[in-house]
Amino acid sequence: MSALEIKGLSKVYSNGNVALHDVSLSVPKGSFFALLGPNGAGKSTLINILADTVLATGGSARLFDQDLFAERNWCKRQIGVVPQEVAFDPFFTPREVLAITSGLFGSKPDDAWIDHLLDRLELTAHVGKNTRQLSGGMRRRLLVAQALVHKPKLVILDEPTAGVDVELRRRLWGFMRELNAAGTTILLTTHYLDEAEELCDHVAIIDQGKVVTAQPMADLMQQVASSYLWMNYDKPLSLSEADTLALTDFKPRVSDTGVCLQLGKLENGQSTFHTAYEAAVARFGPPQDAGVRSEDLEDVFLRLTKKEIRERT
Ligand SMILES: Nc1ncnc2c1ncn2[C@@H]1O[C@H](COP(=O)(O)OP(=O)(O)OP(=O)(O)O)[C@@H](O)[C@H]1O
Ligand SMILES: [Mg+2]
Incomplete structure (x- = not known):
């Protein structure tokens, strides 16, 4: 009831x-x-x-x-x-x-x-x-x-x-x-x-x-929240057209010395973390530092109410 x-x-x-x-x-x-x-x-x-x-x-x-x-x-x-x-x-x-x-x-x-x-x-x-x-x-x-x-x-x-x-x-x-x-x-x-x-x-x-x-709450987070793999380098990065193409599945975003890839889900439910990591390493070499950040309710809220998604990578 x-x-x-x-x-x-x-x-x-x-x-x-x-x-x-x-x-x-x-x-x-x-x-x-x-x-x-x-x-x-x-x-x-x-x-x-x-x-x-x-x-x-x-x-x-x-x-x-x-x-x-x-x-x-x-x-x-x-x-x-x-x-x-x-x-x-x-x-x-x-x-x-x-x-x-x-x-x-x-x-x-x-x-x-x-x-x-x-x-x-x-x-x-x-x-x-x-x-x-x-x-x-x-x-x-x-x-x-x-x-x-x-x-x-x-x-x-x-x-x-x-x-x-x-x-x-x-x-x-x-x-x-x-x-x-x-x-x-x-x-x-x-x-x-x-x-x-x-x-x-x-x-x-x-x-x-x-x-x-x-x-x-759990259903909303599962449906809407994304996870991101971020990798930091000790050198400036830039995305060539070939890089963009190779990483296109992960909607790559490059800042000065970092790259951020959006992770998806494989059919078996696991995340595309390994594929994303290997694809980035193949283009830019091993990173100095890396991590995964999952979106929280605040990100989901901002997205659904059409406000800016914070850049927190
Ligand atoms: N007494 C009132 N007369 C006319 N408009 C009102 C009145 N009270 C609220 N509103 C309007 O109704 C809308 C909803 O207001 P409400 O106070 O319900 O929002 P809220 O979601 O509680 O916001 P907040 O997070 O700021 O508390 C707003 O556009 C507000 O300006
Ligand atoms: Mg109120």
Whole structure:
């Protein structure tokens, strides 16, 4: 069963901005799902529709097999949303914020769970402060705690780690992994693509309000990511016409003293590393230094959203 099934969702803002255009997505139950896209792609619009702070102008969505728009009250209790924008009433302490949020969901505050959240989000030392006195990173962590206070089955995080320092970010992800392992479905947006690649088992990329791809992370990487063999020399290189012809299968690129060849796959699934290496050595001699670099999610993202592929050879 899907945790979330979105069909043909669209959003045109009142000023005419088309933020989402016929978006269909399926978020499998129990998945750790990355919703990625460049600035302005429509990620927050999609999340805010799920959170009921933005109205969709078309389409439908089912949450754990219930109609999201028809069964709002039930659905709201299943979702915990960390919004991109941080806003708190400045006069409450973190514990009060969490207790009040519990109340909004119609439940008595679960003090043990609130203590656990404060501890795991490393806010225990700051419970005496009011939210105005918290740092930006602390406020964002409180926002995460607030989203989890009613133990939702689907957690939606809109850039939860923006402004959170490296070490805390890692620990925050550790906590999200634990929740995911215990059965919580997690949907997150982030611009830290290395973290998305490491954490998420599913990925959707949207650009200009449209879905570019949506599939298991491993399938996307296998289909789209390439590997390159780079070789450095202690002499200047140039590609003659004959060299280009001999290496044409590997789409050769030559810089001053280096050559970079794109590796393919043989029928038996092995890479064309040996053929490429030998072909280059036959033209230029043995290299001083060589290595293989596989494209990561950032390269794949840039390619699919038609941005420049970084030269990192
Ligand atoms: N309230 C609004 N009124 C009009 N247009 C809006 C509004 N909110 C967002 N938009 C527009 O909708 C599009 C999608 O914005 P959205 O905030 O959903 O993008 P995003 O993918 O979350 O981007 P980011 O990575 O910068 O957070 C953009 O073109 C944006 O300018
Ligand atoms: Mg956003």
